[in-house]
Amino acid sequence: MTPDLDQTPLLSVEALNKSFGRHVACHDISFDLWPGEVLGIVGESGSGKSTLLNAIAGRLPVDSGKILYRAASNSIVDLASASDAQRRHLMRTEWGFVQQHARDGLRMGFSAGANIGERLMALGDKHYGKLRDTALDWLRAVEIAPERIDDLPRTFSGGMQQRLQIARNLVTRPRIVLMDEPTGGLDVSVQARLLDLIRRLVQEHHVACIVVTHDLGVARLLAHRLMVMRHGQVVEAGLTDQLLDDPQHAYTQLLVSSVLSV
């Protein structure tokens, strides 16, 4: 029917559950993520969206469920039951994680160049000249002046730090990047620039993304598909414009009608 579409998903989350004591943070979550697809997870604070993201990234142990990842080697790995070593290796090669606060995702005591080079060095790349050239290329790609390569991230503005964090993640050409409120806390003009950059890089590198955001405008601009979460459950999922223009669930209608214009 559609021969040029991939036949198998990159990631399949199956019946994932996660509770903190008696509080259910994620209840029976299942979805597929396809190569190059940007999935937005939207919902209010406390809906479980960040918990879900952290569980998928292996930063939180899950209570039950599977996180099936089709690795570059084409073998299927269940990240929910993989060894720490295996998971850590995948996370710093084939996956990326962009934190809401850049200082949580950067090494603040190291130069911009070292921040970009770290993942490559961890993979055994030791040629200083080559690492530096790659860092320069990536600084340009995220619109940071190359002469800032030896400066510490704390001398950067919030928007620059966030762009540096993105470069640091994309340098190993990951196949999946998880983003937790990537534009949260930034000025509107800085947000617009960052969104445009993310949109372009994701298209160019054909990287699949899961983006957690409470901002429906961000979701509209970045995501192909959305999941709406409330009280730890997915209440509605579908094509981004369908969900925002013709919301079916009462909660999605409330979310959409609460925004001035998306």
Add this chain to the structure above:
Amino acid sequence: MTEMIKVENLDKTFTLHLRGGIALPVLRNTGFGVNAGECVTLHGPSGAGKSTLLRSIYGNYRPQAGRILIRHENTPVDIVAAEPRVVLEIRRRTLGYVTQFLRVIPRVPTLDIVAEPLLARGAGEQAGRAKAAELLARLQIAEKMWSLPPATFSGGEQQRINIARGFCADYPILLLDEPTASLDETNRKIVINLIDDARQRGTAIVAIVHDADTRAAITTRLLPLESQGVAA
């Protein structure tokens, strides 16, 4: 005759959960087909569901019942039941949708906004930009504006940029919602010619046009729609 769109037994009701669950039936048992090289114009009073029908064909609204078969790469695909990535693929290759409102993307220049649908179909950057430039020139957008993002342009300019974007990729199917709404006489004629050229190339077109002259100029078949009224 190649049938490009086939709408069958379509029902669409909006349920407003925040208004006590009131139900607004808009389309009831709607059906029609559109062949390649036809321009079918939806006609009826305000509230008859013209835009709802157009948006349903684009996969933007979700009908409760019925099918909408879109001829995509020579195979009819039901866009109502298609999974999201298939809908996106159909829009990339087959289905274009032009409204009077441009959705501006921050910082992206006019020329790139117009060329994007063609690039998304795999055209080279040079070919895409050349086609975009040709359309912008035809729609009388001054060349000095092509490198600027259109956020600050006038409504009429943004509308013409959106039309250029819609026609750039030569989609086999075009859905037009008031494409000439606020254009002056000269520009309206230019758009009418664009629509006619596309139709004669074999594009299947479904349009909503309030202006009687424009409607008469582009329509090959009129499809009347009646209001369903409101029921709680």
